[in-house]
């Protein structure tokens with residue numbers, strides 16, 4: 283007689299899964315210990331999150347896992363690593379979804395390993411094991427986001443602002459219709475035009491093959507990399523402004539100090555005068571803030587389908 287699989291992986295099975303997700307090795311012993319010592323309440327929370335995610339495949343809206351199934355970041359081991367156990371428990375459902383969509387194991391592993399990327403960011407920033415991005419990883423564990431080369435692509439929904447701008451430009455688009463939202467992961471090399479072109483070509487094929495019933499009139503991006511000020515500081519030919527120039531901006535950029543600091547510096551909480559000043563970007567981010575200026579986040583779009 284075979285026994286039922288454990289509801290929350292533990293022991294070597296958990297270690298294997300964490301390794302496939304590229305969770306940094308120093309976090310593994312703490313996670314194994316946590317899985318062995320979960321209280322009934324913690325176990326219920328992990329399973330509640332797993333079941334919540336399982337019910338949201340097909341929902342392209344924002345799920346807000348952090349609010350639906352909160353794990354307070356109280357500095358405890360469970361507060362730092364509880365969501366990692368939740369996502370590991372949710373692996374069978376997302377793998378099944380990928381299989382049903384014909385997405386191969388290598389591609390499936392690649393996108394899910396973003397969990398390890400964010401555990402590494404936490405480790406670098408705070409010097410301890412942890413993970414603080416449940417509302418980001420909910421995209422991965424409900425089959426919404428994929429990594430093709432340099433960029434990641436999220437199956438998302440058009441905002442009113444984007445729908446209005448695209449429609450006015452001759453691409454009819456309703457609010458709430460599917461769009462592809464582009465994301466630029468860390469640790470994936472320069473944002474060169476060649477890498478971006480190759481990625482977009484691959485993504486056009488990928489989504490046509492695996493999500494043939496979905497049509498995305500436009501690709502969008504909401505990012506600090508689209509702040510028009512960056513071209514002034516880096517020069518229009520640098521990779522970041524070149525990437526931004528692919529998009530037509532909608533609305534006004536909104537003030538966003540956090541993104542510029544977080545994505546430029548490993549330890550963004552240091553006082554400005556202690557931040558490293560090695561590259562043009564590092565110098566620009568600090569200089570603008572020291573002079574009382576602001577950094578921004580902006581949204582832009584371009585037509586996803588090429589004319590025949």
Ligand SMILES: CC(C)(COP(=O)(O)OP(=O)(O)OC[C@H]1O[C@@H](n2cnc3c(N)ncnc32)[C@H](O)[C@@H]1OP(=O)(O)O)[C@@H](O)C(=O)NCCC(=O)NCCS
Pocket residue numbers: 465466467468469470471472473474504505506507516520521522523541545546547560561562563564
């Ligand atoms: C997006 C990214 C790949 C661009 O890097 P890139 O291709 O080197 O960009 P550019 O060629 O435009 O860089 C121009 C200058 O800024 C520097 N620079 C770019 N990104 C940097 C970063 N994250 N940290 C420090 N310096 C950076 C470059 O070294 C170069 O300066 P230099 O000539 O003095 O060496 C890089 O910024 C990155 O990995 N960012 C983190 C991910 C991110 O921001 N995602 C968006 C989330 S919304």
